[in-house]
Amino acid sequence: SGLEEVGELDGAAGTSEVAFKGGSLDVRNLGMAYGDLDVLKGVDLSVKPGSVTCIIGPSGSGKSTLLRGLNRLVEPKSGDIFIDGESTSTMKPETLRRRVGMVFQHFNLFPDHSALENVMLSLTKIKGMPKAEAERIAKARLADVGLESRQHHLPSGLSGGQQQRVAIARALAMEPEVILFDEVTSALDPELVKGVLNLMADLGRRGMTMVVVTHEMGFARRVADQVVFMDEGRVVETGTPEAIFDNPQSPRLQRFLAEVL
Ligand code: ADP
Ligand code: MG
Numbered sequence: 001s002g003l004e005e006v007g008e009l010d011g012a013a014g015t016s017e018v019a020f021k022g023g024s025l026d027v028r029n030l031g032m033a034y035g036d037l038d039v040l041k042g043v044d045l046s047v048k049p050g051s052v053t054c055i056i057g058p059s060g061s062g063k064s065t066l067l068r069g070l071n072r073l074v075e076p077k078s079g080d081i082f083i084d085g086e087s088t089s090t091m092k093p094e095t096l097r098r099r100v101g102m103v104f105q106h107f108n109l110f111p112d113h114s115a116l117e118n119v120m121l122s123l124t125k126i127k128g129m130p131k132a133e134a135e136r137i138a139k140a141r142l143a144d145v146g147l148e149s150r151q152h153h154l155p156s157g158l159s160g161g162q163q164q165r166v167a168i169a170r171a172l173a174m175e176p177e178v179i180l181f182d183e184v185t186s187a188l189d190p191e192l193v194k195g196v197l198n199l200m201a202d203l204g205r206r207g208m209t210m211v212v213v214t215h216e217m218g219f220a221r222r223v224a225d226q227v228v229f230m231d232e233g234r235v236v237e238t239g240t241p242e243a244i245f246d247n248p249q250s251p252r253l254q255r256f257l258a259e260v261l
Pocket of ligand 1: 034037039058059064065066
């Protein structure tokens with residue numbers, strides 16, 4: 001994942017020009033633990049509406065744990081998270097997850113349901129939407145990610161890249177204010193990575209607020225509005241891609257970049 005390998009990210013991956021209305025995300029002094037193991041030690045993060053934040057850092061630094069805290073798959077130990085200025089501490093986890101979507105490395109699609117049904121299911125089950133309306137929205141979101149012609153395929157009949165597009169369409173269908181991406185191209189064959197990154201860049205251009213944990217430094221450099229470097233459960237450095245990649249301040253970030261670039 002060197003800077004040169006990602007190539008051009010121009011050219012819209014989807015056909016739709018629907019604009020998204022991303023919300024802001026503010027993390028204040030977030031602490032998270034697994035039992036006695038303190039993993040996040042007071043993380044602060046400000047994400048502007050419609051911006052792309054890329055989180056980089058070594059394995060085990062707490063990147064996934066931070067995303068799990070942001071949509072409360074794991075309950076934070078301390079601190080607070082604000083969506084569009086609203087504290088989420090007393091928000092129901094289901095409400096929070098409707099507003100903050102997540103896409104995972106291993107897609108997490110239902111294997112016995114078609115692409116269309118996978119997108120429809122959260123609309124009918126979580127939002128309680130009538131089937132006809134859910135189908136209309138699911139078809140539009142699948143078109144957004146360039147999968148109109150594959151809607152009746154099962155996940156097993158799709159490439160990894162196409163499965164990840166279904167997962168992204170499913171997240172989009174919920175009309176979230178923020179979408180979290182946790183290493184979503186790490187499990188893909190190399191030739192499928194670029195298409196998914198192009199799609200993500202496209203969503204960013206269309207106004208979605210995105211927090212992207214990634215090893216794709218080329219993507220972070222080209223697409224991110226801000227890059228956050230984490231190490232040992234802390235945010236060590238935050239800045240523009242130029243500041244982070246061309247002028248890293250902390251020795252830890254300098255060492256990390258020397259290893260990955
Ligand atoms: P990253 O995504 O940056 O690789 P993680 O957030 O997955 O880091 O992990 C941070 C730390 O928390 C690591 O030390 C890891 O071993 C630990 N950890 C992660 N998930 C769990 C879990 N479910 N139970 C216990 N420890 C965990
Ligand atoms: Mg991780």
